[in-house]
Amino acid sequence: MITTNNQIFASYQKDPTLFDEVFDAQGEVREVYEKLFELYGNHTISNYVQLNNKAKASFFNQGITFQVYGEHETKEKIFPFDLFPRIIGPAEWDHIEKGAIQRSRALNLFLWDIYHEKKIIKDGIVPLELLSSSANYLHQMFDLDPPGGIYNHISGTDIIKHADGQYYVLEDNIRCPSGVSYVVCNRTALKRALFGVFNHCQAHTVTNYAENLLEILESVKPQGVDIPNVVVITPGMYNSAYYEHSYLAKAMGVELVEGRDLFVENDFVYMKTIKGPERVDVIYRRVDDLFIDPLEFRPDSALGVPGLFAAYRKGNVCLANAPGTGVADDKAVYTYMPEIIKYYLDESPILKNVHTYHCNRPEELRYVLEHITELVVKPVDESGGYGISIGNRLSKAEIAAVKEQIKKEPRKYIAQPIMSLSVHPTYIDESESFEQRHVDLRTFTLLGKDKEFVLKGGLSRVALKKGNLVVNSSQGGGSKDTWVLKNDQGPC
Amino acid sequence: MLARVANNLYWMGRYIERSEHVARFMHVNYFSSLDAPNEHSQKRQFVLRSMRFMVGDPVSDPNEVLDEEQLLYNLGMNPDIPYSIISNVQWARENANSARDLISTELYEAINKFYHFVLNYDVDLFVKRGLYDFCVNITEMTTILRGKIRGTLLHDEVYAIIMMGMNLERATQIIRIIYTKYNDVLLARGVTGTEDAGQSFEWVTLLKCAESYDMMRRFYKKAPNTSSTLEFLILNPDCPRSVINSLNQITKHINVLDQSKNPKKDSTAFLVEKVRADLKFKYVEEIHEDIRNFIETKLNDLVNIAQKMEKEYFNY
Numbered sequence: 001m002i003t004t005n006n007q008i009f010a011s012y013q014k015d016p017t018l019f020d021e022v023f024d025a026q027g028e029v030r031e032v033y034e035k036l037f038e039l040y041g042n043h044t045i046s047n048y049v050q051l052n053n054k055a056k057a058s059f060f061n062q063g064i065t066f067q068v069y070g071e072h073e074t075k076e077k078i079f080p081f082d083l084f085p086r087i088i089g090p091a092e093w094d095h096i097e098k099g100a101i102q103r104s105r106a107l108n109l110f111l112w113d114i115y116h117e118k119k120i121i122k123d124g125i126v127p128l129e130l131l132s133s134s135a136n137y138l139h140q141m142f143d144l145d146p147p148g149g150i151y152n153h154i155s156g157t158d159i160i161k162h163a164d165g166q167y168y169v170l171e172d173n174i175r176c177p178s179g180v181s182y183v184v185c186n187r188t189a190l191k192r193a194l195f196g197v198f199n200h201c202q203a204h205t206v207t208n209y210a211e212n213l214l215e216i217l218e219s220v221k222p223q224g225v226d227i228p229n230v231v232v233i234t235p236g237m238y239n240s241a242y243y244e245h246s247y248l249a250k251a252m253g254v255e256l257v258e259g260r261d262l263f264v265e266n267d268f269v270y271m272k273t274i275k276g277p278e279r280v281d282v283i284y285r286r287v288d289d290l291f292i293d294p295l296e297f298r299p300d301s302a303l304g305v306p307g308l309f310a311a312y313r314k315g316n317v318c319l320a321n322a323p324g325t326g327v328a329d330d331k332a333v334y335t336y337m338p339e340i341i342k343y344y345l346d347e348s349p350i351l352k353n354v355h356t357y358h359c360n361r362p363e364e365l366r367y368v369l370e371h372i373t374e375l376v377v378k379p380v381d382e383s384g385g386y387g388i389s390i391g392n393r394l395s396k397a398e399i400a401a402v403k404e405q406i407k408k409e410p411r412k413y414i415a416q417p418i419m420s421l422s423v424h425p426t427y428i429d430e431s432e433s434f435e436q437r438h439v440d441l442r443t444f445t446l447l448g449k450d451k452e453f454v455l456k457g458g459l460s461r462v463a464l465k466k467g468n469l470v471v472n473s474s475q476g477g478g479s480k481d482t483w484v485l486k487n488d489q490g491p492c
Numbered sequence: 493m494l495a496r497v498a499n500n501l502y503w504m505g506r507y508i509e510r511s512e513h514v515a516r517f518m519h520v521n522y523f524s525s526l527d528a529p530n531e532h533s534q535k536r537q538f539v540l541r542s543m544r545f546m547v548g549d550p551v552s553d554p555n556e557v558l559d560e561e562q563l564l565y566n567l568g569m570n571p572d573i574p575y576s577i578i579s580n581v582q583w584a585r586e587n588a589n590s591a592r593d594l595i596s597t598e599l600y601e602a603i604n605k606f607y608h609f610v611l612n613y614d615v616d617l618f619v620k621r622g623l624y625d626f627c628v629n630i631t632e633m634t635t636i637l638r639g640k641i642r643g644t645l646l647h648d649e650v651y652a653i654i655m656m657g658m659n660l661e662r663a664t665q666i667i668r669i670i671y672t673k674y675n676d677v678l679l680a681r682g683v684t685g686t687e688d689a690g691q692s693f694e695w696v697t698l699l700k701c702a703e704s705y706d707m708m709r710r711f712y713k714k715a716p717n718t719s720s721t722l723e724f725l726i727l728n729p730d731c732p733r734s735v736i737n738s739l740n741q742i743t744k745h746i747n748v749l750d751q752s753k754n755p756k757k758d759s760t761a762f763l764v765e766k767v768r769a770d771l772k773f774k775y776v777e778e779i780h781e782d783i784r785n786f787i788e789t790k791l792n793d794l795v796n797i798a799q800k801m802e803k804e805y806f807n808y
Contacts, residue, residue: 062597063589063604237590249593256593261494261808274498274649274749274805 008045009037011433012425018436019163019422021086032087032485039197040084045432052083052427055193064185064243080478081186082426083193086439086460087203093484096159096167097454099351100445102341104155107174107328108447109344111151115141115324125343126336129360133411136326138289140296144313146322148220148449153320154213154284155445156180159351161422168352168419169337170440174321174329176286179459180209180444181244184251186481187457203483204456209444210251212455216448217252217282220318228281231255231271233262235287235303245286259287264307267314282318283308289323331380331414332358354419359410368415369403375415377402390418390469421469424480426462438463440471441482456484497594498653499806500587504603505641505657507584511577512634513665517546517672517701518567519627524697536560538679543567546672547575561619568626569615577630581610596644599637606633652748655741656801663738664794666702670725671787673698677718695721702733722783723776735790739768742797749805760800767793 014020014027022033029037043051056078059065065076088096113120114131121128131137156177158170183206190197214230221228234245236258249256261271262280270277285292291301296309311317327333333340335356341349357364357375368375373391389402406413423436439460446453460480461471471477525539540558541551547567551558570576585607592600609629618626638658645651677694695716699705708716708724708731716724726735746761755761771790779786 060608061601061605063592063600232593237586237592242589243592246592250597255494255497257494258496261496272495272808274493274495274653 008040008043008048009425009434013435015423015436017163018420019161019165020436021161021422021424021439032089036085036087036197048083048427049432051193052429055081055083055189058189058192059185062185062188064182066240079182080462080464081189082462082478082480083190084425084427084434085190085481085483086424086441087483087485089485090487092167093456095350096441096443097456099167099169099349100155100157100443100454101452102345102347102350103157103169103172103337104152104174104445104447104452106337106341106344107155107172108149108151110333110340111322111325111328112149113344114327116143120340120343123343125339126333129411130330130332130336131327134327134330134332136289136324136330138324138327140309140313141322141324145315146220147222147315147318150220150320150447150449151322151325152328153216153220153322153447155447157351157443157445158440159443160419160440163420163422166352168354169334170354170419171331171334172329172337173442174325176288176321177442177444178241178244178286179442180455181247182479183444183455183457183459183482184209184247186459186479190481202486204486206455206457207251209455210248212446212453213248213284214252214254216446216451216453217284217318217320219448219451220320221281222315222318225281229254229279230282230284231257231280232284233257233259233287235291239286241286248284259301259303259305262305262308264305264311267307267311267316269305269308269311269317280317282320284320289326292319292323331378332411335414354416357415359406359413359415365406365410368406368413372399372403372415374418376418377406377413377415379412380414388470392418418469421463421471424460424462426464426478426480428464435466437466438469438471439480457482493594493649493653495806495808497591498649499802499808500591501594501650501653502657502801502806504584504587504591505654506661507580507587508603508634508637509658509661510665511580511584512631513662513669513701514547514567514575514577514580515627515630515634516703517669518543518564519624520700521697522623524693524700529693538676542672542676545675546668548668549575564619564623565615568623569610569613569618578610581607581630594650596640598644599640602633602637602640606637609633649748652745653805655745656749659738659741659745660794660798662733663735663742664791666725666733666735666738667787667790667794669698669701670722671783673701674783674787691718692716699725704731704733707731719776719780722779726779727771727774727776729772736768736771739764739771743768760797760804763797763800767797 014023016025022030022037024030059078059081065078110120114137120126121131152174154177156173156179158173159167160170161167187206217230218228230252231254232245232249234242234256236242239245246256255271257271263270263272269280269283271280287303290297292304293306293309294301294304295306297304308317309323312319334353335358337353338349341347357368359365359368368377375391377389377391379387389398394402421438421440424439425434426437428435439462442459442461444455444458460482462478462480463469463471464478521539521542525536537558540560540563543563544551566573567576569578571578571582573579585603588595588600588603613626614622641651641654645654673694677691680694681691692715695718696705698721699708699716702725704725708721711724711728712720724731725733728734729736729740731737743764746764750759750761752761755765
């Protein structure tokens with residue numbers, strides 16, 4: 001099976017129908033993994049368990065945890081993290097990077113268009129219902145020019161590798177994509193546990209994300225501001241992504257504020273400091289659209305700042321990402337991405353889209369209902385892996401229920417062929433050995449005025465349950481450090 | 493710096509400092525009582541009462557019999573008791589959490605480890621055999637935290653705010669400890685009549701509770717008495733635990749926040765200088781004359797400074 005006397009892989013089982021990131025079809029280790037494979041091979045399993053525990057302790061001590069609420073006490077748990085990194089060669093990465101930038105730029109132009117002239121609708125490329133039926137299409141954003149002309153400053157693109165060895169985009173996240181702090185933490189934890197591996201490591205750094213983010217945010221400063229004052233706004237320390245918010249603020253060296261720290265006077269935004277009010281020019285917001293301003297959106301929001309949107313409309317403050325970007329990362333818009341890229345950039349998409357069936361089209365709805373066991377059905381406006389049904393995993397009763405739901409609200413659902421996510425050797429605590437687990441990749445793309453950046457690395461999310469395809473952390477997923485190599489010769 | 497975050501940092505400093513003083517007071521008192529010179533002060537009940545007095549929850553009924561394990565649990569590890577060590581550590585971390593972007597990774601990690609140490613300490617072990625181990629660990633970890641604060645933070649406003657919190661708390665706790673031991677001396681004397689050996693013993697315990705006994709011996713070169721102990725712990729500017737030293741620190745740090753040459757009458761800086769000047773030019777005899785009154789006035793002064801800070805800097 002495996003042509004090595006590598007101890008920790010001795011019991012590794014390979015399913016030939018899946019694409020394994022480390023081993024090729026012949027069972028040989030792929031070139032980019034060769035060196036690392038050898039290095040890891042020097043460890044025994046008990047050795048590895050020790051290292052694994054060390055890495056866990058590193059997360060625990062850094063306080064990168066989430067709360068589990070039990071009956072009697074709340075416990076802190078770390079996000080599961082795997083010590084065996086995922087490696088991507090330079091050529092493959094180049095493809096991903098170009099594709100991610102292309103999508104970000106196209107989405108930005110799309111957003112500008114649909115909040116201004118709506119040419120893409122008038123030209124019949126995408127249907128009007130796509131927008132009018134979306135709760136995230138905000139009338140407040142009509143004819144508003146965001147500073148620098150940028151809507152989606154920060155995009156998270158979820159990419160998978162299919163059984164055919166090709167990358168496909170699963171979805172674009174351009175509201176408040178999270179996860180970038182885990183990229184950095186995973187690297188830190190891996191270095192602490194296995195510093196020897198990094199002595200000769202030729203992987204790109206991931207710690208330059210924050211400085212690039214700050215540059216992007218400063219590039220979209222309001223007019224007339226010389227040195228902009230940038231802040232990050234968080235819903236507060238009990239938010240599940242609070243660690244990430246505080247990490248980003250700290251890494252950029254800017255203030256982390258809550259809604260109650262800000263106020264608006266004469267359409268300018270100020271924060272309350274120990275020396276009185278201080279003007280704020282750019283806000284990286286990690287608060288959802290509907291909560292940013294109780295005067296304009298949800299009146300019961302205590303997280304936002306009254307009057308913030310009016311200041312934004314006046315151009316006195318920049319919000320990143322812009323409100324109303326949610327309309328474009330909708331799973332229904334996703335299906336039009338090839339057309340959208342073609343329309344605005346006159347290019348063909350670099351990264352493939354998964355073929356999608358729209359349940360609101362009668363003939364496609366019929367196909368979906370007939371082939372439901374071969375398809376993944378997703379609601380168009382949910383995130384975090386909620387509401388997804390995977391056809392070949394459902395019982396008869398469940399299939400009938402899903403069909404009913406789709407028939408009731410066809411606009412709400414799309415269906416895609418079941419993609420076979422690639423698998424990666426992952427250390428499993430229960431069996432104390434490496435096993436194949438499905439992985440995806442979230443990349444992080446930044447778009448500013450005349451500047452763009454893709455973080456060389458990303459969050460490889462692992463579905464820890466055997467055979468499971470849903471990798472979201474809210475559904476019990478873990479993650480891996482992801483190395484993008486500087487050259488083809490392998491990492492070391 | 494945000495006013496809200498400044499408030500969090502200030503309280504983080506206070507809670508770290510407070511947990512240390514409670515921990516040290518508990519174990520120093522408990523173990524020194526084992527070789528106390530007179531029967532009364534040797535009694536376990538006497539020591540337990542002294543602990544309750546120190547945390548501001550004195551036992552009013554003289555006939556009440558305190559349960560040792562329950563009391564140790566309440567002071568050390570009961571999360572429902574606001575003055576317990578675990579509560580203080582929890583709040584220190586909570587406050588650090590909401591200022592997490594401003595403090596260093598190293599400091600945060602140290603606070604986090606501190607918190608997990610307390611949280612995971614075996615309660616049964618603590619009340620039966622672990623008092624010394626637990627308390628010594630607390631005091632050592634707070635020393636690490638102090639080192640991280642000094643060594644991994646920029647000495648700017650953030651640092652000044654944390655140090656203000658720590659020093660205000662230290663001055664308060666030292667005064668409380670003095671008050672508690674003074675009270676113990678009175679109680680011991682009440683039983684056995686004036687007895688210098690007994691008094692001296694309580695003063696040694698007091699100095700050890702403030703980690704100042706060795707410094708004091710070096711300074712006076714003889715056994716402590718009421719006057720020298722009070723002088724050392726209150727008025728000696730070179731003793732890092734003395735009240736005047738804390739006030740000097742507070743003055744230094746308030747000047748980072750308020751750089752005006754002549755602070756306004758209603759400012760914190762003005763009040764700090766006023767309180768410090770009053771103490772700086774005091775004779776120990778004046779304190780000795782009426783200790784209770786002195787202690788009440790000083791505690792009141794410290795509360796006033798804290799309130800002034802709240803109004804001037806943490807108003808959000």
